Amino acid sequence: MSQKTASSGKCIFCNESFTKTGITKHLNTHLAEKTKDGKPGKSIHVKIEVNPKWGALPYFINLWVDGNSSMGDIDIFLRQIWLECCGHMSSFTNQKAQKKSGGLWDFFEAGVILEKENTKEYEKLMETQNGEVPKSKKTKDALYKNLKLDYQYDFGSTTELLLTVMEEYPIATKEKIVLLSRNEPLEIFCETCGKEPASLVCAVCMGDEESAFCKACAKKHGKTCSDFKDYAAMPVVNSPRMGVCAYEGGRIDKKRDGVFIKKVTT
Numbered sequence: 520m521s522q523k524t525a526s527s528g529k530c531i532f533c534n535e536s537f538t539k540t541g542i543t544k545h546l547n548t549h550l551a552e553k554t555k556d557g558k559p560g561k562s563i564h565v566k567i568e569v570n571p572k573w574g575a576l577p578y579f580i581n582l583w584v585d586g587n588s589s590m591g592d593i594d595i596f597l598r599q600i601w602l603e604c605c606g607h608m609s610s611f612t613n614q615k616a617q618k619k620s621g622g623l624w625d626f627f628e629a630g631v632i633l634e635k636e637n638t639k640e641y642e643k644l645m646e647t648q649n650g651e652v653p654k655s656k657k658t659k660d661a662l663y664k665n666l667k668l669d670y671q672y673d674f675g676s677t678t679e680l681l682l683t684v685m686e687e688y689p690i691a692t693k694e695k696i697v698l699l700s701r702n703e704p705l706e707i708f709c710e711t712c713g714k715e716p717a718s719l720v721c722a723v724c725m726g727d728e729e730s731a732f733c734k735a736c737a738k739k740h741g742k743t744c745s746d747f748k749d750y751a752a753m754p755v756v757n758s759p760r761m762g763v764c765a766y767e768g769g770r771i772d773k774k775r776d777g778v779f780i781k782k783v784t785t
Contacts, residue, residue: 524707526577528700539568539579542700546581547686560691561586561659563684564699567597569759570669570679578759581685581699586659588695594654596696596771597670597680601758604766607673611682614669616650663687676764701772704757704779711736716755716778720762723751730762731755 528542529535532549543566550564563584569576580600584593594609602609652661652668662684670680707717710729717731723746724730732740741748753762757776760766768776 524577524705526579526702526705528579528581528702531697531699536703537700539577539702542579543581543685546699550583550686550688554688554690557688557690559689562688562690562692563658563662564686564688565593565662566683566685567670567680568683570681573679576759577705578702578757580701583692583697583699584658584662585692585695586657587691588658589654590652590656590658590661591654592695593658593682594670598672600698600701600769600771600776602672602678602760602766603769604760604764605673607675607764609670609672611652611654612669612671613650613652613666672760673764678760678763680759698772701775702757704775704777706779707731707755709733709736711739716781718755718778720753720755721747721751722753722762723747725762 526539527536528539530537530542530545530549532546535545537545547564550562563586565582565584567580567582569578578601582593582596590611594611598609664684664687666684668682670682672678672680708731709715709717710731712733712735715733715735718734719732719737721730721732721740721744724740724744729740737747737752741752744751754767755761755778756766756768758766758769
């Protein structure tokens with residue numbers, strides 16, 4: 520599937536729509552206003568997108584994270600809105616810290632520590648030798664302005680994300696994590712008829728000329744692609760994990776997790 524799709528997101532505070540770049544700057548304006556009468560504490564604005572090494576993909580999320588939440592809370596949120604399919608492993612990694620320490624860490628040493636069930640020592644080794652940020656660490660201790668972290672979900676069919684800390688604020692949030700904005704469902708059209716929104720993708724044919732289909736054209740594709748009929752038919756979802764492994768959609772913000780609604784012209 521090679522459709523070029525632009526993306527935009529709505530601000531949680533004023534409901535106005537902005538581009539992927541514009542929404543980030545706009546949200547910081549609202550958050551700065553909230554510092555005037557917010558409850559003292561610490562909170563962080565985090566932008567999350569597909570790792571740019573995979574290309575300029577249109578998916579994005581902006582989160583307002585309370586400083587007393589953990590990196591594990593962010594991991595759970597990402598799983599629930601974008602990723603979770605089969606309980607795969609995941610990690611946050613500071614690539615700069617990894618390069619600084621020399622990169623590869625001692626697998627044997629880590630294995631011995633795990634056998635002893637010494638979680639704290641294992642996390643310390645992973646952080647100092649491999650640049651991995653422990654999920655038990657509070658975000659106020661792990662995140663700071665302009666920091667970039669790599670995130671991986673599933674070390675087989677991996678989905679790779681990039682977290683960028685946009686700003687820090689001296690106030691707490693009412694919830695651990697607030698979804699500030701998310702890209703609206705992408706305008707993905709059927710690649711056979713080109714007229715209707717695609718509702719299904721063929722996980723086997725993705726990357727080929729035709730892999731996204733409306734319901735009618737999906738039936739036709741099933742006649743020529745036995746894999747599609749057996750197991751490869753996957754729903755169109757608003758996630759970079761679309762068509763991968765067994766992912767069929769999230770549990771957060773379901774209203775914006777499916778097929779876009781085609782505008783009716785009069």
